[in-house]
Amino acid sequence: MIISVASGKGGTGKTLVATSLALSLKDGHKVMVQDCDVEEPNDHIILKPVITDREPVFNLVPRVDEEKCTYCGTCARVCAFNAIAVINEHVLVFPQMCHGCGACSYLCPEKVITEIPKEIGVVERGEADGISFVQGVLTIGEAMAPPVIRKVKEYSNNDYTIIRDVSPGTSCPVVESIKGSDFCLLVTEPTPFGLNDLILAVETVKELGIPCGIVINRAGVGDSKVADYCVKEGIPLLLNIPLSTDIASLYSRGIPLVEGMPQWRDSFIKLEKQIKEIVSERNSNPQR
Amino acid sequence: MKIAISSAGKTLDAQVDPRFGRCAYFIVVDTETMQFEAVDNANAAAGGGAGIATAQMIAGKGVEAVLSGNCGPNAYEVLSKADIKVISGVSGVIKDVVENYRNGKYEASNKPNVAGHFGQGLK
Structure with a gap:
């Protein structure tokens, strides 16, 4: 229970x-x-408690290959959390805002966004x-x-x-x-x-x-x-x-x-x- | 030259809204002709990232400077990548602010003047 x-x-x-x-x-x-x-x-x-085990926790955040990016702005438009801005010839990613939903990489027409793990915390286990x-x-x-x-x-x-x-x-x-x-x-x-x-x-x-x-x-x-x-x-x-x-x-x-x-x-x-x-x-x- | 000023209302007689990302409107004004447009800020009630989204929206308006009470770090980063000058610490009536701007009374900020989430506590 x-x-x-x-x-x-x-x-x-x-x-x-x-x-x-x-x-x-x-x-x-x-x-x-x-x-x-x-x-x-x-x-x-x-x-x-006596903590005996620590395990990092990751969130998947976008990484944009700007060599191949056409700055079409799709990623910024589809991000529901305003974690990406496309300005002139720059893609700005704000990882703290990212919920890891993956919409940006899924919908990128050029397929130049990969999701990379970012450590955001840890889970600790033990016994008390x-x-x-x-x-x-x-x-x-x-x-x-x-x-x-x-x-x-x-x-x-x-x-x-x-x-x-x-x-x-x-x-x-x-x-x-x-x-x-x-x-x-x-x-x-x-x-x-x-x-x-x-x-x-x-x-x-x-x-x-x-x-x-x-x-x-x-x-x-x-x-x-x-x-x-x-x-x-x-x-x-x-x-x-x-x-x-x-x-x-x-x-x-x-x-x-x-x-x-x-x-x-x-x-x-x-x-x-x-x-x-x-x-x-x-x-x-x-x-x- | 066009500038954008965060505003509590839709006219040149309105007060400056002290918030950038969550302001009610922007007055986008041509400082030569005083022709202006009031822009609704659709990001005023965003769950998060209001500064980022608002900065991106304003960057699309072709302004050379943004004037507001406060500007946080994320908005500042987007605006500076867009080569838009940020002038914070601005208050008063919009048309006076435009006049002051024309007379060179403001200095551009070289960094954000408040921490993130500052505008969430202001109404």
Whole structure:
């Protein structure tokens, strides 16, 4: 089973939930953590894995043979990402803008564009005290997160309960990370900002046809509108984590919640059971 | 000689748009005759690469200089390959800017004056 942990709004506690879930489950399950927040992976701060394997990730970017180029401008016109400009007798390629779709080389009438691999990041694998650990790291200055995320996802394996930490927002990296999950946990905070971005995240997850449930972190601040929204939309509210100085203090020192406050372990084990029930019920009623 | 000025409106009385790649319009004006054309900037809401696409569009207008509030690195690179002078830090009313240009009050920039994505945060 693959459980993605997303949020919409940043800083709501995805990493807290993902790492607590992984550490609570590891005694009864084979657990793998996939940190797909490749622009700023941080599960490693809490889990402290030993990294044993590093694999570079490449994006295919165009190289134009200007000896043979007629400067017809087709490549610049067909590029949906404005990664190529043809000016006078110059072809300018902006590799950071390139999504690696290959349209330029496919449609070049002179066939003078080849796609060359450009390293954009790395996937690191290792182990953290019995948890199999995979994280993607996008090179600073690079903009294309999805190829790195896809490479992390290649290590998915049915033998494991996979906890996949997702970046904030609802853009391409989030969609790529959530795609293929059995369930998406959405971590939010009970504030207007939390709710606004939660609604966007719920719409995204629904579009992908993936069941979701809500975790409210820092419960006690703000108002009750997130809870009201869950009731109205029929989305299960699975866990409340209160605003607590003790939790914040542990977290700020990189100490896992379920180690510093082991009483939380049962809450996360229960959380996984609830998720499993929702997923299996849904699988037996696929029309829903 | 024609120049292009990023503009918030379609007339010579409009204000300069501080953004290059994501400006609303360009006023392309002949500095001798003051005849001008307002060009819609179709790249104002581009997902990415607005500066690159806008620079390429302006290069097709046969101007000798582009005047704007700001110009980022990618747009600058395209404009300089097109041998178009870039004058950044420009503000005020379009017709005053043209007058200042005619009187040689501006100096061309030899580098971009803002980092990439600068214009995304401006409205």
